[in-house]
Amino acid sequence: METELSRELGIEHAIFGFTPFPAVAAAISRAGGFGVLGAVRYTDPQELARDLDRLDKLADGKPYGLDVVMPAKKVEGVTEADVEGMIPDTHRGFVQEVLTRYGVPELAEGEASGWRITGWMEEVARNQLDVAFDYPIKLLANALGSPPADVIERAHAHGVPVAALAGSAEHARRHAAAGIDVVVAQGYEAGGHTGEIGSMVLVPEVVEAVAPLPVLAAGGIGSGEQAAAGLALGAQGVWLGSLWLTTEEAELHSAALTRKLLAAGSGDTVRSRALTGKPARQLRTAWTDAWDDPAGPGTLPMPLQGLLVAEAVSRIQKYEVGELLGTPVGQIVGRMTSERSVQAVVEDLTRGFERAVTRINRIAGRSAT
Ligand SMILES: Cc1cc2nc3c(=O)[nH]c(=O)nc-3n(C[C@H](O)[C@H](O)[C@H](O)COP(=O)(O)O)c2cc1C
Secondary structure, X not given: OOOHHHHHHOOOOOEEEEEOOHHHHHHHHHOOOEEEEEXXXXXXXXXXXXXXXXXXXHOOOOOEEEEEOOOOOOOOOOOHHHHHHOOOHHHHHHHHHHHHHOOOOOOXXXXXXXXXXXXXXXXXXXXXHHHHOOOOOOOEEEOOOOOOHHHHHHHHHOOOOEEEEEOOHXXXXXXXXXXXXXXXEEOOOOOEEOOOOOHHHHHHHHHHHHOOOOEEEEOOOOOHHHHHHHHHOOOOEEEEOHHHHHEOOOOOOOHHHHHHHHHOOOOXXXXXXXXXOOOEEEEOOHHHHHHHOOOOOOOOOOOHHHHXXXXXXXXXXXXXXXXXOOOEOOHHHHHOXXXXXXXXXXXXXHHHHHHHHHHHHHHOOOOOO
């Protein structure tokens, strides 16, 4: 699976893996792909530095990248405490009511909420970048829109290309105009924040919209055949997020959640605002149902919703409360049926890719090369 972009980055397979876990990112890179560590959960820059140290050691000299969540629009002088103060009491009451309904225990006295994803506040993301450029990252990706112009310049000054996720051709055009180097066309099927256009329609639209910029196909890719489809649509690589969640290297820290993922079918996800305030695909649970119920108070906009539910999500995860336990994951969860090593997953992807190429060559009346 070699493309111009994979050759430029010095990787064997044009398989890009987004993951919140350093050991998974390193294993993807060691297996010949390109691991990208998600930084959104690191509110403490020192913790990010520790995990980048670990990733760097484990990657064995192979290239890897970092993904931040930085909005293009800056909100001046707003702190996390200011944002906390904007959360209505009715919503706080609703969180307590749902937690009580399912008997979710409190955290211990003084125990901090482990699930804080305030990394999309610009100040937090900028602190992450101060750390990131001390490491030999080979790609900086951004989730929500194009990063601010000075961040793109800073990355370029370090010789680091910048990628950005796009859910429509319009988004992708804006990225190209902002000076982005690689566009990740992420379809509706994908885990995490996602738009409304399926990958089959989106990928060729984005390829045409930003040509000659390289495009990675994302959303709904869990086999080599699906990867081949992405490349057939004009992408220069594939970008996968969900598939790594059930690898042996993943640090989900919840056997119950892993079991839930392995048992889930492709229809068991929902695009809900319950986690962050923006539509994000995740496992459908009693928690997402409660927030999506028209009888409830409804969700708050980003970043209020993320702050509102942070402690509750930590409690649900810590005590593994089955009905409420969830995670962002895409429709491809239906193919995630066994725990395997990252190496085995990458080998499976490349084998499936070869099968697809052989089949298409046969259909086209050519012998496989
Ligand atoms: C658990 C999880 C967390 C995610 N968090 C982020 C994120 O912080 N930043 C980002 O750019 N994309 C994030 N994504 C989206 C992935 O980068 C990727 O585009 C998506 O997973 C691809 O679709 P797939 O889930 O069908 O593989 C996340 C995806 C998952 C499954």
